Amino acid sequence: xxxxxxxxxxxxxxxxxxxxxxxxxxxxxxxxxxxxxxxxxxxxxxxxxxxxxxxxxxxxxxxxxxxxxxx
Numbered sequence: 441x442x443x444x445x446x447x448x449x450x451x452x453x454x455x456x457x458x459x460x461x462x463x464x465x466x467x468x469x470x471x472x473x474x475x476x477x478x479x480x481x482x483x484x485x486x487x488x489x490x491x492x493x494x495x496x497x498x499x500x501x502x503x504x505x506x507x508x509x510x511x
Contacts (some may be wrong), residue, residue: 441505441506441507441508442483442503442504442505443503443505443506444500444503445505447468447479447487447498447499447500447503448498448499449466449487449489449495449497449498449499450495450496450497451489451493451494451495451496452493452494452496452500453492453493453494454492456495457490457492458493461490462472463492465489465490465493466487466488466489466490467487467488468485468486468487468488469484469485469486469488470483470486470505475505476507478505481504481505481506482502482504482505483495483502483503483505484501484502484503485503
């Protein structure tokens with residue numbers, strides 16, 4: 441579980457490129473193994489955007505996380 445559970449992103453690009461964007465064009469990911477080995481409880485996700493789109497700001501940059509085991 442990530443805290444907070446969402447990320448706000450500000451991007452820059454041409455008007456035609458921006459008009460075609462959807463949420464599914466962006467991806468934030470974290471390797472599970474890095475979470476297991478982490479001792480700080482804070483992680484910075486790898487963020488990808490379509491070609492020609494510049495990422496201006498991501499809020500938050502880092503996330504706290506908790507790994508829960510299913511019973």
